[in-house]
Structures are given as structure tokens and as C-alpha cells.
Amino acid sequence: MTDLSLGSSGGTGELRRMRVLSVLALAAATYAGLFAAGLHVNAVVLSIVAMMTLCLLRLPVAVALVSAAVLGGLQAGLSMTETIAAFNENLLIGSQVGMTYVMIGAFAVALARSGLLELLAAKISGHLGTGEAAASRGVRWSLLLILCAASVMSQNLIPVHIAFIPVLIPPLLGVMNRLRLDRRAIACVLACAISSSYLLLPTGFGAIFLNDILLTNLNDVGADLGLSVTADMAPRAMFLPVMGIVAGMFVAVFITYRKPRDYLTVESEAPAAGKPPVTLKPAQLLATLAALAVALVCQIKFESLLVGAMAGFIILSFAGIFRWQEQDDVFTEGLRMMAQVAVIITLASGFAGVLSATGEVQPLVSASASFIGDNKALGAAIMLLVGLFVTIGFGDSFASVPILAPIYVPLALALDFSPLATVALLGAAAALGDAGSPASTITLGATAGLNADGQHDHIRDSLIPTFIHANFGMVLFAWIAALTL
Incomplete structure (x- = not known):
């Protein structure tokens, strides 16, 4: 399994720990100085800054959320009991979405057990990776289009999120090496296509x-x-x-990472040297396709991705894709895969509840509106940039919406943005950074697939390229949308 850990041990770990303690001590001293000077710190601002700081210091996001919520509640004059009550009362909203993620994880693992994704990877490798054809420009663009299409379908048609990447990408690394494809371009294609699909198409994760x-x-x-x-x-x-994200993807593929890049081909990882070729019996293939079709129909008919994923999981169970005794193991594996996302979304709703309970959202909006004045262009730019940093701290756009909504909606209306512009501002601000956070499932998924042979660095080859190409264009185009819609 690819090691995606960003930490280290020994002397480096001790140095990092000292830096974290230094930052926290500086933050505490700054807060104490403001308090001594009689300056009131807005509880909402304090909570969000504390949450971002703790996340960027690589504390677990769940710990950062609860800690920042408690700090904000106490700053606003709430008792510890009142703060916890406000937090707990809002957990139900996030837990409903979180449980959907858990079921999607189980469905993704069951689908992976069917061997369909491995079979697809083997077919692509067999057709695209042989002879001189592997060096042709047509093969290069065909492979990029296939990966782009797979990314879109993983969000909207076959809702398995990033689960397809570690299965589909590694068998294709040999083909990419012969094509001399820059894997940074592949990371940008995966990240931009995944983000674009759920932000625009209202099915599946969308x-x-x-x-x-x-x-x-x-x-x-x-x-x-x-x-x-x-x-x-x-x-x-x-x-x-x-369209800003799509433009960034085109820039990555056609300009930034267009030049060939050489990688070492690890012969032991070639498809022929591994396990026997994947085969699917006709009955298993039909059952897998039926599960995908039923999952799609159910999510559209009942407007519930939870029901669709559950129906697909049940069909795969009865079809014998995996042994009946393994059902609990498959579900537990899916739970582990999506547990972090589900917990963050649930806790983020509680965090938003505490922000509302402080009663200091409106003063913050009034102060921000006073600073911005009637300058809608400045207001839109500030809202987008703040959203960028908040989402980087969270690593998840889904969890950022409940955090930003109590502030952004009143501020957007105070600046006289239209309803469409308000939707664009909040949606874009919450999604900014999702493709450029160290803890984002999108960047982690890309690294898990592209680093199967140890030649793709998470920070330099996934995080920085996706951050630049997915976010810069989105900031510009979202700013234009806010001013024109």
C-alpha cells in the first residue's frame, strides 16, 4: 500500500513538534495581548482562525473542529454546557450525509471485489500499451480522455468516488512510461475532472x-x-x-506539463508479472452491470444516493461477487474508507451550530460589509479567498459549506448579490482548495494510484500542481460569475 503519511519520526518529528508548540504559544500570546488591550475578538473569526490553524498544524480535523467550536462558544460568553448543547443539536444534519458516504464506501469496495475495474485496466493496457502505437499522439489523448471520463463517472454515474484510482491507475503506469506522460498532468486531470463533475452535474455526489x-x-x-x-x-x-477548473486542466495538459517526462519502468510491476489475468464470468459481469444500473435508477427515482448504493451492494451480495460470509468484512472496509469524510461532515454541522449560537455572525457580517462598502468586486474577491483557505484547512468542500453559509449568505445579500451569484459565491468558495489540500481525498487518491511504483511525490507532484491549476482558474471565473449573474 502506498504510504501517504506527511509526518516523520526522530529528530525531524521533534523539530516539527517544537514548531507546532511555538505557533500555538504565539497565538495564545497574541490573544492574551488583545484581551489585555480591551479589544474584543469576534467569536466566529476566532473559531475559524483557530480551526484553520490547528488543521494546518496537522492536528486531526475532528479535534480541530471540536476544539475551535468550544473556544468560540466560550469567547462568546456561552457556558461549556451551552456550547456542547449547541454542537450536539446540529449533528443530525451532517450525520445523514455521513451515513450516505459509509454506504457508498461499502458499494465501492463490493464493486472492486467484482474485478470489473481491474478488467477495464487490463483491457486499456492491452490495447494502448503495445508496440509503436504507445508512442502515438492519438494514444496519449485517448488515455487522458479515458481517465477524464472515469473520473466523471466515479462521481455521477458509478458513485465510487476515488476508489477507482488505486485500482485503475497502477496497471497503466507502464503505458504512461512508454508514452512519457508527465504524471503531474494525470494528477491534474483526475483532480479537475472529479471536482468539475460533482460541482456541476446533480447526480451521485453532485x-x-x-x-x-x-x-x-x-x-x-x-x-x-x-x-x-x-x-x-x-x-x-x-x-x-x-469552467475555470476545466480551463486549468487544459493549461496543465497542453502547456505546463506537455513536455515528455521519463520514469523508470519497474518490470516486476508489469501486468504479466503479477497475478493471473482478471476474468469475469458472464453471470458475474451481468450482475455487476445490473448493480450499477439499479444504483443509478434508485438514486434518480428516490433522490437518494444512500438507497442507490444500498441496492447495488445487495445485488452484488446475492450475485456471489464475494462470499456471503464476507459481507461484514466488505461493509467494514467501506466504512473505514469513508469514515474520515463522514465524521468531518458530521462534526462540521455541529461546528456551524455553535457559530450560530454565539450570536456574533451578524456583527461580523456588518463589520465586513462596512469594510467592503458598496464594492461588490472587492467583496466577491475576499469571500472567495477566505473560502480557499478554509477549505484547505478542512480538505473537504462538503464540510466547508455549513461553516461558510452563516457568514457568506447574509454578506452576499447585504452587498446586493443576486440569488444566482450567491449560490456561485458559496459553492465556489467552499470548493476552492478541495483539489489542493494535503488532506483532500482527491489529492490523496491521485497519489495512491500514481505513486504505486514510488515515483510520484504527494506534495510536489500532486498537491502543488492540482492546487495551482484547479484553484486559480476557479477563483477568476467564480469572481466573474458573481459580478455578472
Whole structure:
């Protein structure tokens, strides 16, 4: 298994620990100085800054969320009991989405057990990786298109999220080496295609983000402010920001990483040297395709990805894709794969509940609106950049929406942004950084596949390229969308 750990041991680990303690001591001293000077620190600002700092210091996101929520509640004058109560009362919203992720994880693991993804990888390698054809430009672009299509389908058609990457990519590394493809371009294609698909297409993960999270938070926060948005507005509002991500992907492929790059070919990892070729019996293939079709139909008909994933899992279980006694193991493996995302989303809802309970969201909005004045262009830019840093700290756009909504919706309306522009601002601000965070499932997934032979660094080859190409274009296009919609 690829080691994605960003930490280290020994002297380097001790040095890092001292740096963390130094940063925390400096932050505490700064806060004490402000308090001694009689300056009030807004509880919402303090909570978010504390959460971002703790995340960037590589503390577990769950610990950062709870700690920052408690700090913000106490700063606002709430008792510890009141703070915990506000936190607990809002966990239900996030837990509903979190349980959907758990079921998706189980379905993804069951689908991987079928061997369908491995068979697909073997077919691609066999057709594209032989003879002189592997050096042709047509093969290069065909492979990129296949990976782009697989990324889109993993979010909207076959909702397995990043689970397809560690299965599909490693068998293709030999083909990429013969094509002299720069793996940084592949990382950008995977990250940009995955982000674009769930931000624009309202099925699968797109249904969760656009309908269950983005629109729900917009309507909940905007209910008392006269804002009401409908499901058809989200794709229209997110079109321009998504085009910014697509533009960044094109820049990565056609300009930044267009030049050939050489990698060592590890013969022991060639398909013929590993396990026997993957084969699927006709009955198993039909059952797998039926599970995919039923999952898609159920999620559309019942507007529930949870029901669709569960139906697909049940079909694969009864079809004998894996032994009946292994059902608990498959489900547990899926739970482990999605547990972090599910926990973060759940705790983020509690964090948002504490922010609302402090009563200091409106003062923050008023102060921000006073600073920005009537300058909508400045307001949109500040909101997007703040969202970028918040999402980098979280590593997940889904969890960022409940954090940003209580601040961004009132501020956007105070600046007289239209409902479509408000949707674009919140959706883009929450998604910025998702493809460029060290803890993002997207960047971790890309590294897990591309570093199967130890020649792809998580920070230099995945994180930095995806951060630059996915986010810079999105900031610009989202800013334009906010001012024109």
C-alpha cells in the first residue's frame, strides 16, 4: 500500500513538534495581548482562525473542529454546557450525509471485489500499451480522455468516488512510461475532472453537494433573509466556476506539463508479472452491470444516493461477487474508507451550530460589509479567498459549506448579490482548495494510484500542481460569475 503519511519520526518529528508548540504559544500570546488591550475578538473569526490553524498544524480535523467550536462558544460568553448543547443539536444534519458516504464506501469496495475495474485496466493496457502505437499522439489523448471520463463517472454515474484510482491507475503506469506522460498532468486531470463533475452535474455526489448540502444550507440560512433557491439554479450558478477548473486542466495538459517526462519502468510491476489475468464470468459481469444500473435508477427515482448504493451492494451480495460470509468484512472496509469524510461532515454541522449560537455572525457580517462598502468586486474577491483557505484547512468542500453559509449568505445579500451569484459565491468558495489540500481525498487518491511504483511525490507532484491549476482558474471565473449573474 502506498504510504501517504506527511509526518516523520526522530529528530525531524521533534523539530516539527517544537514548531507546532511555538505557533500555538504565539497565538495564545497574541490573544492574551488583545484581551489585555480591551479589544474584543469576534467569536466566529476566532473559531475559524483557530480551526484553520490547528488543521494546518496537522492536528486531526475532528479535534480541530471540536476544539475551535468550544473556544468560540466560550469567547462568546456561552457556558461549556451551552456550547456542547449547541454542537450536539446540529449533528443530525451532517450525520445523514455521513451515513450516505459509509454506504457508498461499502458499494465501492463490493464493486472492486467484482474485478470489473481491474478488467477495464487490463483491457486499456492491452490495447494502448503495445508496440509503436504507445508512442502515438492519438494514444496519449485517448488515455487522458479515458481517465477524464472515469473520473466523471466515479462521481455521477458509478458513485465510487476515488476508489477507482488505486485500482485503475497502477496497471497503466507502464503505458504512461512508454508514452512519457508527465504524471503531474494525470494528477491534474483526475483532480479537475472529479471536482468539475460533482460541482456541476446533480447526480451521485453532485446530488449530495448541490442539493443536500449547498441548497439546504442556502435555504436554511436565507430563510429569514428572504432568500430562496431551487435545484435548477445550482448548475446554472456553478457553470462558470466549473469552467475555470476545466480551463486549468487544459493549461496543465497542453502547456505546463506537455513536455515528455521519463520514469523508470519497474518490470516486476508489469501486468504479466503479477497475478493471473482478471476474468469475469458472464453471470458475474451481468450482475455487476445490473448493480450499477439499479444504483443509478434508485438514486434518480428516490433522490437518494444512500438507497442507490444500498441496492447495488445487495445485488452484488446475492450475485456471489464475494462470499456471503464476507459481507461484514466488505461493509467494514467501506466504512473505514469513508469514515474520515463522514465524521468531518458530521462534526462540521455541529461546528456551524455553535457559530450560530454565539450570536456574533451578524456583527461580523456588518463589520465586513462596512469594510467592503458598496464594492461588490472587492467583496466577491475576499469571500472567495477566505473560502480557499478554509477549505484547505478542512480538505473537504462538503464540510466547508455549513461553516461558510452563516457568514457568506447574509454578506452576499447585504452587498446586493443576486440569488444566482450567491449560490456561485458559496459553492465556489467552499470548493476552492478541495483539489489542493494535503488532506483532500482527491489529492490523496491521485497519489495512491500514481505513486504505486514510488515515483510520484504527494506534495510536489500532486498537491502543488492540482492546487495551482484547479484553484486559480476557479477563483477568476467564480469572481466573474458573481459580478455578472
